[in-house]
Amino acid sequence: MLKSDDFYTVTIENSQEKFTIHKQYKIIRKVGAGSYGSVCSALNVNTNEVVAIKKCRHIFDKKLITKRCLREMKLLQHLNGHPRIIDLRAMDIVDPRTFNEVYLIQSCCDTTMADIIHSKLELEAVHYQWFMYQLFSGLKFIHSANVLHRDLKPANILVNENCDLRICDFGMARGFVSPSDHVESQYMTHYVVTRWYRAPEIMLSRNTYDKSIDLWSVGCILAELLGRKVLFKGTDYVDQLHKIVGILGLPHDTSFWDNSSSVTEYIKNLRDESGLPPPTEPIDFRIVFPHAPTEALDLLQNLLCLDPSKRMTANGGLEHPFVAAVRDPAEEVECSQPFDFESFELIESEHVLRQCIVEEVMRSKGLEHDAFRQHSMSSVNSQPSRRYTGSSISTPSSAFVTEANLNAIHAAQQGRDVFQQPPDPSQFQYMVMNPEQFVGEPEDMDEDDMKLMDSDDSDIHVGKRRTLVGPSNADYRALERHLSKDW
Numbered sequence: 001m002l003k004s005d006d007f008y009t010v011t012i013e014n015s016q017e018k019f020t021i022h023k024q025y026k027i028i029r030k031v032g033a034g035s036y037g038s039v040c041s042a043l044n045v046n047t048n049e050v051v052a053i054k055k056c057r058h059i060f061d062k063k064l065i066t067k068r069c070l071r072e073m074k075l076l077q078h079l080n081g082h083p084r085i086i087d088l089r090a091m092d093i094v095d096p097r098t099f100n101e102v103y104l105i106q107s108c109c110d111t112t113m114a115d116i117i118h119s120k121l122e123l124e125a126v127h128y129q130w131f132m133y134q135l136f137s138g139l140k141f142i143h144s145a146n147v148l149h150r151d152l153k154p155a156n157i158l159v160n161e162n163c164d165l166r167i168c169d170f171g172m173a174r175g176f177v178s179p180s181d182h183v184e185s186q187y188m189t190h191y192v193v194t195r196w197y198r199a200p201e202i203m204l205s206r207n208t209y210d211k212s213i214d215l216w217s218v219g220c221i222l223a224e225l226l227g228r229k230v231l232f233k234g235t236d237y238v239d240q241l242h243k244i245v246g247i248l249g250l251p252h253d254t255s256f257w258d259n260s261s262s263v264t265e266y267i268k269n270l271r272d273e274s275g276l277p278p279p280t281e282p283i284d285f286r287i288v289f290p291h292a293p294t295e296a297l298d299l300l301q302n303l304l305c306l307d308p309s310k311r312m313t314a315n316g317g318l319e320h321p322f323v324a325a326v327r328d329p330a331e332e333v334e335c336s337q338p339f340d341f342e343s344f345e346l347i348e349s350e351h352v353l354r355q356c357i358v359e360e361v362m363r364s365k366g367l368e369h370d371a372f373r374q375h376s377m378s379s380v381n382s383q384p385s386r387r388y389t390g391s392s393i394s395t396p397s398s399a400f401v402t403e404a405n406l407n408a409i410h411a412a413q414q415g416r417d418v419f420q421q422p423p424d425p426s427q428f429q430y431m432v433m434n435p436e437q438f439v440g441e442p443e444d445m446d447e448d449d450m451k452l453m454d455s456d457d458s459d460i461h462v463g464k465r466r467t468l469v470g471p472s473n474a475d476y477r478a479l480e481r482h483l484s485k486d487w
């Protein structure tokens with residue numbers, strides 16, 4: 001079914017990276033990179049459409065990477081069709097016997113929320129409303145399939161110039177274990193979410209976490225949209241907790257955390273520079289975000305709730321007055337069936353995992369393009385009826401992408417090469433977020449990368465009462481080791 005003659009190899013932007021793809025695709029340019037793959041835009045010469053091709057590379061180097069890849073392939077198919085989740089149009093491997101990489105073909109989006117936040121583009125209330133509404137609608141769908149995304153952050157939220165948003169990167173996703181089950185799934189780890197977007201209970205509770213960790217990340221993203229700065233920019237895990245407690249305060253009752261843990265004990269002994277304990281109430285967000293709509297701040301407070309059981313849910317978000325004006329019941333749907341993690345998460349044999357990946361690709365090849373989408377689509381079939389009518393949310397990099405795509409289509413029509421030279425980085429002086437600097441799993445946590453992530457190193461100003469230090473006799477290093485461990 002797969003003929004290697006149908007594939008050809010392209011070297012991407014003078015680097016060592018090579019894409020071996022079907023001849024129907026002509027690479028335009030590299031549009032992104034993460035820890036596990038590179039993403040290129042490409043022209044499908046059969047349809048004249050621009051697509052994104054994500055190469056998941058070296059997938060058999062470690063079992064963690066093989067599983068991540070298989071998980072993403074399966075989840076994208078299961079969730080395919082929801083307008084707020086990145087689609088999966090096709091999958092390719094070159095040779096089923098020897099492959100070491102998988103290509104996922106998706107719709108190509110103009111930019112990411114990270115680019116928008118850290119550009120100079122002026123954002124208005126209507127943008128926050130659309131972004132938040134779409135995030136809630138996408139999350140409602142994901143959570144209804146009993147899936148936790150676990151790595152929501154601005155770089156994993158794709159955005160088009162018409163303000164359409166799509167959640168991507170499901171490599172970290174896991175199943176949700178209902179609290180009534182009282183069992184922690186064997187494949188569920190505590191190592192989740194890039195540090196700045198990580199809910200405190202992941203570090204302070206030994207019990208299983210739940211869907212509310214994704215809502216915490218949404219709160220961090222809303223704050224970053226409003227303030228154009230990372231809200232809790234911890235320099236390490238312990239400092240992450242200092243930042244969270246500094247900004248949100250420490251309530252008297254912390255029974256929602258594991259109060260027997262040494263970390264909770266440490267948190268309770270945090271003091272400001274005058275030796276006073278942290279305030280019990282959150283900071284006044286009206287002072288931190290003076291231009292934000294009042295309802296946006298109410299939403300923020302509900303999302304950044306320390307007690308996970310009181311934190312707003314995706315459904316609660318959809319019902320919040322802040323997004324009422326942009327609501328569209330047509331897209332607020334649930335997934336028709338839960339996603340089945342059990343069928344593959346416990347597989348340990350590389351050979352079996354390889355077979356699973358081959359089967360996924362072969363099954364998708366056996367179905368015509370539309371049938372593939374239809375088959376994998378769980379329940380959604382409708383496109384939203386309500387549309388954003390505000391101005392285009394163009395940034396220097398999204399404008400470049402749009403132009404590159406148009407040039408590629410023209411070039412293909414005239415029989416010329418569609419490959420575009422990489423952009424001159426100086427064109428993007430506003431684009432400080434480089435996706436290659438984002439990290440996602442234990443092996444990849446590189447502190448230098450985290451520091452580089454934001455060239456604007458000023459933190460949100462919180463004042464002396466909320467700048468906290470731990471007790472002088474505390475073993476900071478031991479705590480940090482404990483928190484960074486996958487326990």
Ligand SMILES: Nc1ncnc2c1ncn2[C@@H]1O[C@H](COP(=O)(O)OP(=O)(O)OP(=O)(O)O)[C@@H](O)[C@H]1O
Nearest residue numbers: 032033034035036037039052107108109155169440
């Ligand atoms: N469909 C798409 N259209 C346009 N750009 C995309 C698309 N998918 C991914 N990208 C870009 O590529 C980057 C990396 O993609 P993705 O997050 O899926 O990869 P990853 O290796 O799994 O990432 P991570 O390092 O977060 O684990 C994104 O941040 C985004 O900039």
Ligand SMILES: [Mg+2]
Nearest residue numbers: 034155156169
């Ligand atoms: Mg990513």
